[in-house]
Amino acid sequence: MSKLVNLTIDGRKLQAEEGKTVLAVARDNGIDIPTLCYNEELEPYGACRLCLVEVTKGTRTRLVTSCLYPVEEDLVVKTSTDRVITNRKMLMELLLARCQGVKSIEDMARKLGVDRPSFKPEYWEKDECILCGLCVRACAEVVGTSAISLVNRGVNREVAAPYLETANDCIGCGSCVYICPTKCIKMEDTEDTRTIVNWKASFKMQKCAKCGKNFAPEKQLAYFARKLNLPADTFNVCPDCR
Numbered sequence: 587m588s589k590l591v592n593l594t595i596d597g598r599k600l601q602a603e604e605g606k607t608v609l610a611v612a613r614d615n616g617i618d619i620p621t622l623c624y625n626e627e628l629e630p631y632g633a634c635r636l637c638l639v640e641v642t643k644g645t646r647t648r649l650v651t652s653c654l655y656p657v658e659e660d661l662v663v664k665t666s667t668d669r670v671i672t673n674r675k676m677l678m679e680l681l682l683a684r685c686q687g688v689k690s691i692e693d694m695a696r697k698l699g700v701d702r703p704s705f706k707p708e709y710w711e712k713d714e715c716i717l718c719g720l721c722v723r724a725c726a727e728v729v730g731t732s733a734i735s736l737v738n739r740g741v742n743r744e745v746a747a748p749y750l751e752t753a754n755d756c757i758g759c760g761s762c763v764y765i766c767p768t769k770c771i772k773m774e775d776t777e778d779t780r781t782i783v784n785w786k787a788s789f790k791m792q793k794c795a796k797c798g799k800n801f802a803p804e805k806q807l808a809y810f811a812r813k814l815n816l817p818a819d820t821f822n823v824c825p826d827c828r
């Protein structure tokens with residue numbers, strides 16, 4: 587069993603497994619910390635920085651991203667000091683200025699007490715992607731295909747397929763679509779084709795051998811049959827008929 591450490595979060599004395607992050611321990615104990623780029627199934631990445639908290643170790647107090655910071659013995663964590671709240675609001679203003687009209691960002695901003703960015707409106711944008719990297723991590727860590735990645739630097743940073751062309755390694759599973767917090771990755775299903783619009787990738791759908799319904803991209807089913815070492819015809823019938 588892992589070693590337990592004693593720490594304090596918002597005045598509550600807690601015990602937690604060494605190596606867990608401050609965010610995970612806070613959530614295990616019902617303490618809310620806002621996040622946009624965190625998913626417990628994926629490696630934390632520290633992109634949005636909304637999960638900022640103040641930690642004190644010995645005589646030193648500083649701001650850290652709680653999704654990356656591991657708990658340790660005698661750590662004192664405060665999740666909502668004036669300094670934390672001021673910094674979170676500033677980050678939220680930046681996101682709000684970048685993503686005008688994006689509902690999940692507006693909702694989070696309201697929750698954190700930000701109505702509008704304090705920057706001049708000429709600096710506001712209508713970008714929908716917050717570069718949280720959740721889509722890239724889901725594709726690499728859960729699906730295992732790494733069809734997309736974060737490319738370029740600074741203001742040109744974006745998520746894209748190699749050479750900004752069609753994502754040839756995409757299998758059309760839609761994991762990136764489902765996990766995106768701003769819903770900026772578009773997937774279009776027609777009768778027999780699925781298209782992941784952002785990655786310029788289209789897929790023929792598999793027709794169920796029993797009911798005749800198109801239920802998933804052929805490429806996705808072939809990929810999972812191969813990955814799980816199953817016979818190629820394993821997914822010839824849809825989940826309802828299986």
Ligand code: FES
Binds near residue numbers: 624
């Ligand atoms: S949740 Fe920690 S940086 Fe985004």
